[in-house]
Amino acid sequence: MSKLLVTGSTGQLGRPTTAALRAAGVDVLGLTRSGGPGAVAHDLRTRRGLDEAIQGVDTIVHLASTNGRQDVEMARNLTDSARRAGVAHLVLISIVGIDETPLRFYRDRVEIERIALASGVPLTIQRATQFHSLIDMIFSVQKLPMIFVPRWRVQPIAVEDVARRLAELAVGAPQGRVDDISGPEQHSMRDLHTFWKQATGSRRPAVMVHLPGRFFAAYDAGANLVPGPGYGTKTFESYLQEKYR
Numbered sequence: 001m002s003k004l005l006v007t008g009s010t011g012q013l014g015r016p017t018t019a020a021l022r023a024a025g026v027d028v029l030g031l032t033r034s035g036g037p038g039a040v041a042h043d044l045r046t047r048r049g050l051d052e053a054i055q056g057v058d059t060i061v062h063l064a065s066t067n068g069r070q071d072v073e074m075a076r077n078l079t080d081s082a083r084r085a086g087v088a089h090l091v092l093i094s095i096v097g098i099d100e101t102p103l104r105f106y107r108d109r110v111e112i113e114r115i116a117l118a119s120g121v122p123l124t125i126q127r128a129t130q131f132h133s134l135i136d137m138i139f140s141v142q143k144l145p146m147i148f149v150p151r152w153r154v155q156p157i158a159v160e161d162v163a164r165r166l167a168e169l170a171v172g173a174p175q176g177r178v179d180d181i182s183g184p185e186q187h188s189m190r191d192l193h194t195f196w197k198q199a200t201g202s203r204r205p206a207v208m209v210h211l212p213g214r215f216f217a218a219y220d221a222g223a224n225l226v227p228g229p230g231y232g233t234k235t236f237e238s239y240l241q242e243k244y245r
């Protein structure tokens with residue numbers, strides 16, 4: 001029976017992905033630093049013990065993230081071990097528009113894709129737009145009497161929708177980079193702030209900002225958007241209703 005490993009299985013994307021795979025009858029092992037039921041404990045920043053941790057695994061869905069620079073090292077360690085172990089399929093999550101957006105975090109995502117492609121492990125790369133939770137966080141972290149809202153358009157997606165796509169890809173053959181996915185609706189951040197205010201009961205007004213710099217220019221130009229109909233079905237408003245009801 002084939003065995004599938006999900007790294008970062010306890011993360012916001014890892015949980016629904018693991019659940020979707022298990023619901024489809026797939027034998028899934030998780031991997032996180034803390035381990036736990038159904039998961040092996042391993043820190044992907046460490047090579048020692050990684051070959052043993054992925055022994056007998058046919059497919060890896062790589063979702064573990066420190067949300068920082070160490071993600072590059074983790075990708076290098078994982079792909080090296082996966083190549084040695086003869087893993088048949090690596091599924092990698094990535095982010096829409098990373099090549100056009102000059103942000104360090106995004107440059108690291110480009111490097112992670114490059115490392116994975118160069119490893120020779122057969123793979124599938126799925127880029128997705130921002131998660132609903134990220135947009136929520138952009139508003140929630142601000143503590144001033146007003147909320148600064150960038151003049152971007154965004155097309156956020158629910159982690160459950162990304163998870164459904166990853167589960168489908170993981171049980172299929174490696175496809176290289178597949179079409180980017182986005183949420184069902186494209187909105188201005190001003191619209192999303194209005195929805196957020198309604199859901200949270202916040203009365204803080206939006207202050208629209210247009211910032212200089214190449215990062216903001218890339219977003220202004222829509223580098224973070226996916227043309228055509230969105231893949232996801234859950235809107236930002238539905239996400240907010242579930243979270244704040």
Ligand SMILES: NC(=O)c1ccc[n+]([C@@H]2O[C@H](COP(=O)([O-])OP(=O)(O)OC[C@H]3O[C@@H](n4cnc5c(N)ncnc54)[C@H](OP(=O)(O)O)[C@@H]3O)[C@@H](O)[C@H]2O)c1
Nearest residue numbers: 008009010011012013032033034043044064065130131134
């Ligand atoms: N947020 C967005 O809008 C967005 C959009 C598109 C793609 N993505 C990508 O989606 C991926 C998943 O993000 P997420 O929000 O689900 O992350 P998350 O909620 O922060 O979860 C991270 C997961 O990785 C594990 N982990 C962290 N450090 C580790 C290490 N050193 N070794 C092994 N496991 C480790 C964590 O478990 P432990 O702490 O127990 O180790 C946890 O299970 C990321 O690559 C992110 O860039 C995000």
